[in-house]
Amino acid sequence: MKATKADINWLGDVSVFEVNRLHAYSDHRYYHTMEEAAANASMSMRYDLNGTWKFNYSIRPDCRPELFYTSEYSSEGWDDIEVPGHIQLQGYGQIQYVNTQYPWDGLNELRPPALPQDKNAVGSYIRTFHLPTGWEANPVYISFQGVESAFYVWLNGQFVGYGEDSFTPSDFDLTPFLQDGENKLAVEVYQRSTGSWLEDQDFWRFSGIFRDVYLYTVPAAHIRDVHVRTDLDKSYTNGTLELDLKLEGKAAAGARVEAELRDKHGNTVKTFGANEVGNGLVQLREEIGQVNLWSAEIPYLYRLYIRVYDAAGNLVEVVPQAVGFRKFEMIDKVMHINGKRIVFKGVNRHEFNPRRGRAITKEDMLWDVRTIKQNNMNAVRTSHYPNQSLWYELCDEYGLYVIDEMNLETHGSWQKLGAVEPSWVIPGDKPEWHDIVMDRAISMVERDKNHPSILIWSCGNESHGGEVIYKVSQYFKEADPTRMVHYEGVFHDRRFNDTSDMESRMYAKPADIEEFLNDNPTKPYISCEYMHAMGNSIGGMHKYTELEDKYPMYQGGFIWDYIDQSIYKKDRYGKEYLAYGGDFGDRPSDYSFCGNGIVHADRKVTAKMQEVKFLYQNIKLFPSHDSVKIVNQNLFADTSALELVYSLEREGHEVLRGTLDVNVAAESESVVELPLNAKALEGGEYAVNVAFVLKEATLWADKGDEVAFGQFIFTQEGSQAAAAVDENLVSDIHVVEGDVNIGVRVGQTHALFSKQFGTLVSLKFSGRETIAIPPAPLFWRATTDNDKGTAMGFELGAWFAASLLPRCVEWKHEQKPDQYRIEFTYKLNISADVEVKVIYTVLADGSVHVHNTYKGTEGLPNLPIHALSFRTSPDYENVEWLAMGPEENYSDRAFGARLGIHGSKVADTMAPYLVPQESGNRTGVRWAKLTDNAGRGFKIEASGSPVELNVSPYTAFELENAQHVYELPPVHYTVVTVAGKQMGVGGDDSWGAPVHPEYQIPSNGELSFQFVIRSL
Structure with a gap:
């Protein structure tokens, strides 16, 4: 559409979405010389208008300074605003996030294409500029790369054009409106337009000039549009290059076009061209011969230089264009x-x-x-x-x-x-x-x-x-x-x-x-x-x-x-x-x-x-005791750019490490022997780790960065040296049974069990307390976003209450020469038929063994978690564990985790999700050490099967009650939660998809787990 005067009614007119806008064209660059083009330099024919503009904000159209674009209007006293940038993120108007609903839902009764006039904010922008030297006799254009959602443009008081579509460029011809000296550019941006009905994406609703703005000029013969097409023959070996060019300018008639294709090393592959340009259009087609193919695995790019010569043979323009030869097609419905x-x-x-x-x-x-x-x-x-x-x-x-x-x-x-x-x-x-x-x-x-x-x-x-x-x-x-x-x-x-x-x-x-x-x-x-x-x-x-x-x-x-x-x-x-x-x-x-x-x-x-990263690996590694099967699912890339690194760890400690140079072709597999000599290993749990790492740095990663890994865990039953018995670690067990408490002392270990509260209330190693808040059975985790989407609070909320107030209904104990055992039985308010037992056994070596059992019944919702949780001093702020890691992992999200010794600050185990929720769990825990900064602390060891463990600054209930991180209380404890199992986190969607059945915990069976607490 063409017009010489702006009309505010265009905003609500679905038939008007551009006025005086140039036709869309390719995003190529262009230069005066080959040297500039080859260097991919900044374009001398482009003038950046990014930076500080004068700005006025109006809450609705009838409040705007309507004549601000005129030459005599003064912007003195206006604010400054940065371009590119959103108006709402620079101190103006309302920042708003909505997903599927329109932002005015419930505030205005609207149907498309009607607009909320009372809430259509207007940003008025002014920028002055002088044309760069040498541009005076050339055509001058302006390009707005992105403006949300509709805008009007004036230059020196005259209307230039109007555009919608927030995410593609709008270009206008400024040539007729330019003047000598200073030029006043005025832009009026509206937050709402008919385009707003088409831009209901799941995102923050902003407005303003949020992408680059620049002036540009063109040479006397200019390629306005480039269309490059490549094709391959049936063997996917030889390539064809097709070019469609649109030329404009006073020297376009009689111009000559030459194209030169160079490989990635700068060597000329082919030169071809057209001697005469007719009607501003050039079509070229050239057989290139054998070519290197472009793919995501091997993104081989050629460089095409399109040169334009005027009728006198002078070079007037060079367009550099990246070219990738590739063919995308449907074959047999694939x-x-x-x-x-x-x-x-x-x-x-x-x-x-x-x-x-x-x-x-x-x-x-x-x-x-x-x-x-x-x-x-x-x-x-x-x-x-x-x-x-x-x-x-x-x-x-x-x-x-x-x-x-x-x-x-x-x-x-x-x-x-x-x-x-x-x-x-x-x-x-x-x-x-x-x-x-x-x-x-x-x-x-x-x-x-x-x-x-x-x-x-x-x-x-x-x-x-x-x-x-x-x-x-x-x-x-x-x-x-x-x-x-x-x-x-x-x-x-x-x-x-x-x-x-x-x-x-x-x-x-x-x-x-x-x-x-x-x-x-x-x-x-x-x-x-x-x-x-x-x-x-x-x-x-x-x-x-x-x-x-x-x-x-x-x-x-x-x-x-x-x-x-x-x-x-x-x-x-x-x-x-x-x-x-x-x-x-x-x-x-x-x-x-x-x-x-x-x-x-x-x-x-x-x-x-x-x-x-693990599940998207193109290369799969399947190690065993003494070899690794390598499955290269790349389509084009072999493994020659990678080095195979292997290691053997015993109980988390590296026994040996080596590297191999292995080249497995794309779409093939191979088995490679590893010099591990597993049969000669002493007894214990071992992990064979293999990984492909980069031999050299690439554009996207550093030398040595890992591309793929695999792990194989096995237990060696062979001869294991018997552990020497340290008589100093074996002590008599002294039990003091009071009216309310039972104290058990073994060497430097002192445990105190409460008959009144029905739990372990104190556990000191060498005089240092490990129990700040006593252990209690736990069946609730802080709901994740996915949990909330499945209404876990409603469906499984009874386990929340059950975790708050378990009642100890019975305790019994027995003493033997080499141990003291006390058993607490709990009832839960969720059902009279559910029974939970926690058994503590203090051994002569000073360790405390904990056995937690659950006996369920029919008719109850599934369990979020089966665990025992206690709080210790926040001074124990360091955790190290032999577990699956290094990052948090869960039963349905542990494929990418690997067994090893990992460590962190307790504060860092809690992932910074927007809403506080369950985070920081580790599966496959063999042991964990909690220490203060002096290295003092205690150790938790799995007894029998590995356990799950979460060490956090906060309890599940503190996390549950916070909607933001700042709502969490100051850290007063380190919270230790040992679990036999926690349900998976899910992820099919966040509004109703349940965790897959195999990663849920039925409540009608029997569950148990064991672990040991001992001094370091």
Whole structure:
């Protein structure tokens, strides 16, 4: 649309989404010389307008300074604001987080495309500039890379243009409006527009100029658009390169174009070109011959230099373009990359920074791409909008497969309180929404089309179905047949099932996926969102990754999601914390549902990543006593860049270590002997550890970083030297039975049992107390986010009460020459038929053996945990354990853990999830030492089978009662919880999916565990 005057009514007009905006084009760079292009230097024909702008904030349109754009209007007294940046994160307006509901739900009675005029904040921006020297005679344009959600632009008092679509660029021609000397640029940004109905993503609702803004000029003959396409022959060996170019400018007529393809070492592979440009269009096709292929495993990029010469033969422009030769296609209903079946080991990624919101930096992106690669992910879905262009360049260079998703989500128009109710769904089949939706698709494709990392175009997210989205998919296929099209929403509206080339579902259970795959499907399957990683989650992920080898048409999935969307805030005492929805007084809000990341918002990797990295390994290692089976599931990369490191540990202590140079070809396996000589080992528990590490540093990791690992644990029954008996450790057992207490003294051990309270109330080793609050049976864990989603507080809450007040109904004891044994029997308020016993046995060596038994009954809910918990002094602030680790792990999330001696501060065992909850558990615990900073303390040892153990600054009940970390009390204790078993954490979703049955704890049986407490 063209116009010379701004109209505020465009905001609510679904037919107006751009005015005077330039057509979308590719995101290539261009230079005057080959030297600049080869150096990938800053563009001299681009002038950055990022930085400090003058700013005025208005709470609604009728309060705005309407004539601020005029030349005579003074911005003196206005505030400063940083561009790029969100208005709401710089001290203005309301920060708000909602998920599926629209942000005005319950506040305004609206149906699309109507807008809440009383709550449509306006940001007025002013920036002055002088044109760079030499630009005066050239055309000058301005590019806004991202503005949310709609904006008007004026230059020197004259209207320039209008744009919507927050996540793709809007460019305008400034040439007619420029003046000598200082130029006044004015931008008016509205938080709400018709586009807001299409941008109902699960994220914080911001507004403002949040991506780069820059001026640019072009040479006399300029390539406005580049379209690079590659193809491979049937052998996937020889490549073809096709180029479509659009030239403009006064020297375009009669210009000559030359293209030079260079390999990654800078050697020229092929030079070709066109002697004459007709109608500004150039089409070139060249057979390149044998090429190196691009894949996420080996992201080989060529460099194409497109040179433009004017009619006189002068070089006027050079465009450098990365080129990756790869072919993505469907073969026998299975997606293939370069002829090989692909499995997406993916993650959904929002652009986010806890201080800058979605205005992320290059440093953020570099950290992200390295972290994703380091943890064996090979794919990213840009949920749910096109990202900054730099992200795609990094994915090309580092090697990640990308689902590029257009900026469309209308979740709240069809799903209400979890129910599908599409009575007023948009866009649906409504023709009036066709153009605005299609514009977003075109803008994404035209900008991003040259990135080899992008394999799939996505029609958006959670916008139900209908004809409009179907037509978008048809556009994708016509405009770019080299890629496939994704859309999950057809699951809810099968009328246009061909919208998506693959069956894509969200949060389907493994059994549901298998049902689909076993029913002769016509499409391959991916989980575009799975493993909802909210809080303490990712349990049971192995059930999904195991499908990869079982079903060829199961082609992986994308974890929801990469990073917590939480924002720094200060509590009432001025201490900074990571806040979630509702913490800013935002209503409506979906509260902590913004915290689903496998990375914390401050870009610290969560403990959940331990499981992700292991289950996403392309190389599987299966060690045994004396060998390792290596299964290389890479499609293209052998193991020549890796070194095999092996070690043998006995009781957690390394016995030997070595390295081997092993090269296993892609898609093959091998068995390698390990020089461990297991038969000659003395008795004990051993762990064979094997790992592949990088021989040399890569873009994404350092030399020596681990890529894959495997572990084999075995017990050697051979001759074990008998432990020498230290007579000094064996003492007589002295028992003093009082009226209320029974004291037991053995050497430097002194235990005190209370008849009144029915428990151990004191245990001193060498005069130092270990019991601050006595042990008590525990059947409750602080609910995780997933637990709350399954209403654990309602369904299993009786175990909460049962844990608060167990009643000792009987005690009995007996003394023998070499031990003293006391047994406490407890009843619980949950049922008269449940019986719990805790037996303490003090031995002559001063150790205390603890045996906990549970006898259940029918009709009770499953147990969250079967444990014994006590509190000790906070001076015991260090923990070291021989257990599965090093990060926290649970029964359904321990595949990525390994047996070893691990240690940390007690304070660090509690994971910093947004909402305090159960965290810090370790499975497979053989022993643990709790010490003060002088090294004094006590040891807990499993007796018989390994136990689970949690050492925390807080009790389950303190964690349960806190909604934020700052609500937790000052640390007064170290809390020790020894468990026979704790239920898994789950992760299929966070709103009703139960923990898988094998990781639950039935309450109708008998349970027991044993451990020993002894002095260090």
